[in-house]
Amino acid sequence: MTPSPGDRVRVEHAAVTDEGVLMPSSDEDHLVLKLEGGYNVGVDRADASVEVLERGAREVGDDDADGDASAVSFDDDLPTVALISTGGTIASTVDYRTGAVTARFDAEDVLRAVPDLAGRANYRGRVVANILSENMNPEIWTDLAEAVREEVEAGADGVVVMHGTDTMQYSASALSFMLDTPVPIVFTGSQRSADRPSSDNVMNAVCAVEAAKSDCAEVMVCMHGTPSDDYCALHRGTRVRKNHTSRRDAFQTVGAEPLGRVDYGTDEDDIAVSFREGKTYARRGDADLDIAPDLVEDVELVKFTPGMDPAALDYLDGKSGVVIEGTGLGHVHTDLIPRFEELVDDGTTVVMTSQCLEGRVCDRVYDTGRDLLDAGVVEAGDTLPGTAKVKLMWALANVADADDAMGRDLAGELTEESKPWT
Amino acid sequence: MTPSPGDRVRVEHAAVTDEGVLMPSSDEDHLVLKLEGGYNVGVDRADASVEVLERGAREVGDDDADGDASAVSFDDDLPTVALISTGGTIASTVDYRTGAVTARFDAEDVLRAVPDLAGRANYRGRVVANILSENMNPEIWTDLAEAVREEVEAGADGVVVMHGTDTMQYSASALSFMLDTPVPIVFTGSQRSADRPSSDNVMNAVCAVEAAKSDCAEVMVCMHGTPSDDYCALHRGTRVRKNHTSRRDAFQTVGAEPLGRVDYGTDEDDIAVSFREGKTYARRGDADLDIAPDLVEDVELVKFTPGMDPAALDYLDGKSGVVIEGTGLGHVHTDLIPRFEELVDDGTTVVMTSQCLEGRVCDRVYDTGRDLLDAGVVEAGDTLPGTAKVKLMWALANVADADDAMGRDLAGELTEESKPWT
Numbered sequence: 001m002t003p004s005p006g007d008r009v010r011v012e013h014a015a016v017t018d019e020g021v022l023m024p025s026s027d028e029d030h031l032v033l034k035l036e037g038g039y040n041v042g043v044d045r046a047d048a049s050v051e052v053l054e055r056g057a058r059e060v061g062d063d064d065a066d067g068d069a070s071a072v073s074f075d076d077d078l079p080t081v082a083l084i085s086t087g088g089t090i091a092s093t094v095d096y097r098t099g100a101v102t103a104r105f106d107a108e109d110v111l112r113a114v115p116d117l118a119g120r121a122n123y124r125g126r127v128v129a130n131i132l133s134e135n136m137n138p139e140i141w142t143d144l145a146e147a148v149r150e151e152v153e154a155g156a157d158g159v160v161v162m163h164g165t166d167t168m169q170y171s172a173s174a175l176s177f178m179l180d181t182p183v184p185i186v187f188t189g190s191q192r193s194a195d196r197p198s199s200d201n202v203m204n205a206v207c208a209v210e211a212a213k214s215d216c217a218e219v220m221v222c223m224h225g226t227p228s229d230d231y232c233a234l235h236r237g238t239r240v241r242k243n244h245t246s247r248r249d250a251f252q253t254v255g256a257e258p259l260g261r262v263d264y265g266t267d268e269d270d271i272a273v274s275f276r277e278g279k280t281y282a283r284r285g286d287a288d289l290d291i292a293p294d295l296v297e298d299v300e301l302v303k304f305t306p307g308m309d310p311a312a313l314d315y316l317d318g319k320s321g322v323v324i325e326g327t328g329l330g331h332v333h334t335d336l337i338p339r340f341e342e343l344v345d346d347g348t349t350v351v352m353t354s355q356c357l358e359g360r361v362c363d364r365v366y367d368t369g370r371d372l373l374d375a376g377v378v379e380a381g382d383t384l385p386g387t388a389k390v391k392l393m394w395a396l397a398n399v400a401d402a403d404d405a406m407g408r409d410l411a412g413e414l415t416e417e418s419k420p421w422t
Numbered sequence: 423m424t425p426s427p428g429d430r431v432r433v434e435h436a437a438v439t440d441e442g443v444l445m446p447s448s449d450e451d452h453l454v455l456k457l458e459g460g461y462n463v464g465v466d467r468a469d470a471s472v473e474v475l476e477r478g479a480r481e482v483g484d485d486d487a488d489g490d491a492s493a494v495s496f497d498d499d500l501p502t503v504a505l506i507s508t509g510g511t512i513a514s515t516v517d518y519r520t521g522a523v524t525a526r527f528d529a530e531d532v533l534r535a536v537p538d539l540a541g542r543a544n545y546r547g548r549v550v551a552n553i554l555s556e557n558m559n560p561e562i563w564t565d566l567a568e569a570v571r572e573e574v575e576a577g578a579d580g581v582v583v584m585h586g587t588d589t590m591q592y593s594a595s596a597l598s599f600m601l602d603t604p605v606p607i608v609f610t611g612s613q614r615s616a617d618r619p620s621s622d623n624v625m626n627a628v629c630a631v632e633a634a635k636s637d638c639a640e641v642m643v644c645m646h647g648t649p650s651d652d653y654c655a656l657h658r659g660t661r662v663r664k665n666h667t668s669r670r671d672a673f674q675t676v677g678a679e680p681l682g683r684v685d686y687g688t689d690e691d692d693i694a695v696s697f698r699e700g701k702t703y704a705r706r707g708d709a710d711l712d713i714a715p716d717l718v719e720d721v722e723l724v725k726f727t728p729g730m731d732p733a734a735l736d737y738l739d740g741k742s743g744v745v746i747e748g749t750g751l752g753h754v755h756t757d758l759i760p761r762f763e764e765l766v767d768d769g770t771t772v773v774m775t776s777q778c779l780e781g782r783v784c785d786r787v788y789d790t791g792r793d794l795l796d797a798g799v800v801e802a803g804d805t806l807p808g809t810a811k812v813k814l815m816w817a818l819a820n821v822a823d824a825d826d827a828m829g830r831d832l833a834g835e836l837t838e839e840s841k842p843w844t
Contacts, residue, residue, distance in 0.1 A: 134753035134790055138729045166750035170728045245751050245781030300734065303725040303747065305811055306592045307560045312722065315733040325725065328588035329667050331556035359667030368556055389727055 003052050013048040022050075072107040074122050081121040081212045082151035083110055085162045086144065086171070087131045114205050121209055124156060133164025133171075133189075138295045138393060141174035145293040148175065148185055152289050158184045158212025160205070165189040165242055165250065168221060172237030173387045176219040176411040177394040180290035181282075185219045186211045187237065191248050200224050200248045206271065207232035207262035214273040216259060217282045218412070224248040225261055234260040234275075238387045238413035241357070254357055255382045255415070296320045296396035301389040303355060304332040313339050321349045321392040321402070324377070325385040330354055330361030331368045337375050344376030349402050351378050351392055353385040360415070378403045381414040388413075425474045435470040444472075494529040496544050503543040503634045504573035505532060507584045508566065508593070509553040536627050543631055546578060555586025555593075555611075560717045560815060563596035567715040570597065570607055574711050580606045580634025582627070587611040587664055587672065590643060594659030595809045598641040598833040599816040602712035603704075607641045608633045609659065613670050622646050622670045628693065629654035629684035636695040638681065639704045640834070646670040647683055656682040656697075660809045660835035663779070676779055677804050677837070718742045718818035723811040725777060726754040735761045743771045743814040743824070746799070747807040752776055752783030753790045759797055766798030771824050773800045773814055775807040782837070800825045803836040810835075 003009050003022050011018045107123040117123070128147045129140050148159050163171055172187045179185065188208035190201035200223075208222040211234055221240045225233035226249050235253045244250035253259075260275035275281060299321035302312065313336065316322050322343060326332050330352040332340075340350050352361050352372060360382035363369025373379075380388040388406070391413060395402040409416050425431050425444050432441045529545040539545070550569045551562050570581050585593055594609045601607065610630035612623035622645075630644040633656055643662045647655035648671050657675045666672035675681075682697035697703060721743035724734065735758065738744050744765060748754050752774040754762075762772050774783050774794060782804035785791025795801075802810040810828070813835060817824040831838050 132753070132756070132788065132790055134726075134749050135755050135757075136728045137755075166753055167728050242750065242778050243780050245776050245778045245783065247781065250778065250781070297729055298731065299729070300731060301725060301727045302734075303723060304556075305723045305808055306558045306589050307719055307721070307811075307815070309720065309722060309737060309741075311737040312724075312734075314737060315731060319731075327556050328664065331554070331588055333557050333559075334554070335557075354667050356664050356667045356672065358665050359669065359672070361667065366554065368554055386727055389729075393729070 003050050004056075007052045007056060008054040010051045010053055011048050012051075013044065019053065072111060072123075078119075078121050079157035079213050080155055081123055081209050082148075082154075082156035082159045083123055083125045083162060084144065084147055084151065084159060085125070085127045086129045086136070086140065087133065087164055114202055116202050116206050117209055120206070121157075121213060124151065124154070126151070131164075133166040133168065136164070136167040136171055138174070138297045141171055141178070141390075142293040142295060144171065145175055145178040145291055148179060148181070149289060149291045152181065152183055156183065158186065158209075158214075160208045160212050161185065161187045162205075163187050163189050165191055165223075168251075169237075169240050169242060169384075170386055170390055172219055172221050172240060173390040173411075173413070174295070174394070176237040176413070177391055177398075178291060178293045179219065180287040181217050181219070182285050182287050182289055184212045184214055184216055184284070185237075186234075187219070187221045188223060191224075191246060191250055198248070200229075203229050203264050204232060207264060210262050210271055210273050211260075214260075214275075215284045216275060217284045217286060218259070220259060221251055222262065223251040225258070229264055231264055232262045233258040234262065234273075236412045238391075238411050239384070241384060241386070254384055255359070292394070292398045294397040295393040297393060299323065299389055299393045299396065301325060301385060303385075304336070306333070308333065308336075310336055310339060313343075316343055316348065317346070319343075319348050320396050321351070323351045323353055323380070323385060323389045323392055325355045326352055326361070327355060329359075329365055329369060330363045330372065330379060331366065332372070334368055334371070337368070337371050340372065340377055341375035349378065349392060349396065349406070350376065351380050351388055351406050353380045353383060353388045355385070357384065378406045380406050381416070383413045425472050426478075429474045429478060430476040432473045432475055433470050434473075435466065441475065494533060494545075497541075500541075500543050501579035501635050502577055503545055503631050504570075504576075504578035504581045505545055505547045505584065506566065506569050506573065506581060507547070507549045508551045508558070508562065509555065509586055536624055538624050538628050539631055542628070543579075543635060546573065546576070548573070553586075555588040555590065558586070558589040558593055560596070560719045563593055563600070563812075564715040564717060566593065567597055567600040567713055570601060570603070571711060571713045574603065574605055578605065580608065580631075580636075582630045582634050583607065583609045584627075585609050585611050587613055587645075590673075591659075591662050591664060591806075592808055592812055594641055594643050594662060595812040595833075595835070596717070596816070598659040598835070599813055599820075600713060600715045601641065602709040603639050603641070604707050604709050604711055606634045606636055606638055606706070607659075608656075609641070609643045610645060613646075613668060613672055620670070622651075625651050625686050626654060629686060632684050632693055632695050636682075636697075637706045638697060639706045639708060640681070642681060643673055644684065645673040647680070651686055653686055654684045655680040656684065656695075658834045660813075660833050661806070663806060663808070676806055677781075714816070714820045716819040717815040719815060721745065721811055721815045721818065723747060723807060725807075726758070728755070730755065730758075732758055732761060735765075738765055738770065739768070741765075741770050742818050743773070745773045745775055745802070745807060745811045745814055747777045748774055748783070749777060751781075751787055751791060752785045752794065752801060753788065754794070756790055756793070759790070759793050762794065762799055763797035771800065771814060771818065771828070772798065773802050773810055773828050775802045775805060775810045777807070779806065800828045802828050803838070805835045 110123045186208045188204045192199045211222045219237035221235040222232050225231045239253045243252045298319045301323045303325040361379045363373045395405040399405045532545045608630045610626045614621045633644045641659035643657040644654045647653045661675045663676050665674045720741045723745045725747040783801045785795045817827040821827045
């Protein structure tokens with residue numbers, strides 16, 4: 001019996017046996033199986049033997065769909081929100097029901113996947129990628145920025161980007177540097193898949209749509225603010241970090257306070273976006289839409305730890321940029337400094353950040369730091385290491401003096417002129 | 423005029439002019455200058471021109487010394503605390519006054535440097551290293567463990583290790599794995615040097631000595647618990663991380679609560695050590711002194727970020743161990759997995775940790791993780807990435823099955839059997 005999406009199947013592969021519902025796969029070489037716990041697993045088709053246990057155990061094409069949702073009418077009184085999917089746990093909500101290999105999905109698909117989104121906006125949907133977020137790469141950031149631009153040009157009043165949580169902070173940083181936007185660009189994702197009782201996907205999606213309708217025209221990340229379902233925090237894209245492997249409130253703003261929050265009441269009318277008093281942020285319509293999506297991709301991030309083999313730096317020869325994740329105020333072992341000096345002399349931009357994550361590098365204080373500055377290493381202030389990597393990729397492609405740019409605030413990633421000991 | 427320690431001097435080097443008091447230097451090639459702000463800077467002697475502004479502006483040999491402190495008598499009623507110096511901001515308090523190149527300093531030197539330590543213990547002092555902590559390396563960890571053993575064997579009731587803050591967490595981890603100890607081993611340091619009004623060195627030293635007299639026979643880190651001078655937190659050596667570049671309360675326990683605290687009142691009698699209710703910890707005298715100071719040094723930590731060049735892994739061929747700092751639950755780009763599989767096949771122990779820092783890796787959940795497990799990558803649970811590197815160095819030298827050891831708790835670094843979503 002040839003297995004089809006929706007069948008409950010038993011799959012044997014590499015001495016493991018899994019049972020679950022077969023999902024549509026975007027890739028001919030793999031089977032996608034939804035396990036009972038709710039997680040999707042991928043199995044190499046070549047190595048697997050598949051037995052169908054129950055035909056059509058689940059209608060993966062249209063379950064949860066309201067009978068009358070087949071035609072969603074456009075509501076002139078509502079703003080239009082574009083949903084862009086890149087894959088990940090939250091997107092799988094949409095994707096497995098639609099097949100997800102098509103480049104576009106429509107409002108009907110969106111409401112089938114998350115009925116709670118009904119009545120909040122008119123929706124447009126598109127798929128830019130369908131990947132695990134650990135496979136995110138600079139090329140897709142460029143595609144994503146182009147897709148956002150097209151959606152805004154097509155009249156979207158806000159954009160929601162559905163993204164896996166592993167690398168969301170890197171992608172949000174990339175779009176922060178690439179885009180001048182007159183509307184909100186809101187990344188959201190899910191730490192628990194839709195089939196788990198504790199899933200955060202519906203609340204995160206609803207709050208992200210509300211944030212996309214708000215007055216804050218910045219690139220933001222919208223994820224649970226606490227382990228409860230009380231509110232989502234709105235983080236600036238360049239300041240956010242996944243600080244926990246699995247908690248629903250894993251995402252935190254580092255080195256600042258979040259921009260705002262979306263309160264999530266039991267009554268849908270309780271859902272309200274607010275911004276932190278005193279926070280300066282770009283307002284809707286302030287900026288004209290503009291895009292600078294080019295990146296120089298050969299930029300590496302290297303973390304220094306005690307006992308590190310200097311050979312770890314050998315592959316950096318000829319790179320356009322290197323970001324060091326140093327210790328404390330921005331240090332590495334003294335023996336490594338001449339290597340960084342060679343890189344600088346050969347034309348590599350070398351940037352210092354701190355593995356402390358909070359605070360800012362200041363290499364004027366101690367010997368090692370002064371030697372690093374003498375070697376031509378540039379300080380990234382309080383920019384997060386991952387954000388600094390993305391920024392350097394962008395700066396090398398888009399500004400005349402990347403060294404200078406790394407010391408200035410371009411998209412909220414760097415607090416200028418603060419003291420190292422505050 | 424030949425400059426001598428204690429002179430106020432003006433130094434010109436590399437187009438920079440500094441003024442300050444010349445300090446004793448442990449190194450013939452460098453001058454050490456204490457700037458007015460309190461920081462020490464090192465200057466290459468060969469490149470510098472030095473002008474003496476004021477002879478003996480400061481008696482660096484014995485200022486702050488009580489006239490009657492020249493002979494400190496042993497008090498039978500007090501415990502004996504060994505102070506071991508490795509360099510760093512706090513040690514400079516002792517070092518610059520004593521010259522610091524000698525391998526031993528005595529109670530008199532200690533009380534000259536930090537008079538507030540008087541009456542709290544009998545002191546023994548020794549210098550194991552005099553380095554910037556970014557230059558810390560595995561060899562010195564071994565020396566440090568040997569020094570601690572000798573001090574305990576010589577009758578110390580507790581040991582305080584003075585250490586630079588940049589790499590303190592790595593050294594504290596190393597000693598945690600190397601030592602079974604019947605007495606407290608307390609690391610302390612200083613985020614602000616002694617000459618700054620906001621210096622934390624006296625309070626940290628006093629609290630560390632009190633912790634060294636306590637009932638908790640573990641390797642701990644004792645540093646400011648808040649930005650105020652109200653208490654020091656006591657962190658388990660394998661769980662602590664410098665989470666801020668410059669704040670006095672930069673050190674935090676990650677993934678757990680601190681072991682305890684040392685309250686620091688205005689009255690010296692208010693200084694009190696307490697441990698968190700319900701915390702299990704090793705008590706004074708529980709363990710016999712034992713030491714396993716060997717390390718396998720060719721263990722590397724590699725941080726994965728999007729866009730990473732796979733060539734970053736080339737230098738790992740033939741290494742004994744590799745710790746990956748992956749994303750989320752413990753992931754890397756799918757394309758890198760075969761490289762890690764090759765390493766495992768060639769005999770390298772490859773361990774997964776998470777750059778989230780909080781939470782634990784769990785590679786059973788998603789495809790990428792399962793592929794990594796299939797490739798032979800070992801999970802380090804909720805062990806911090808830096809701690810995992812040190813642990814792997816130790817495990818490869820001291821246990822038969824390092825793979826197995828990385829999944830077990832050896833020194834409080836890993837919570838066994840917790841679920842990934844708690």
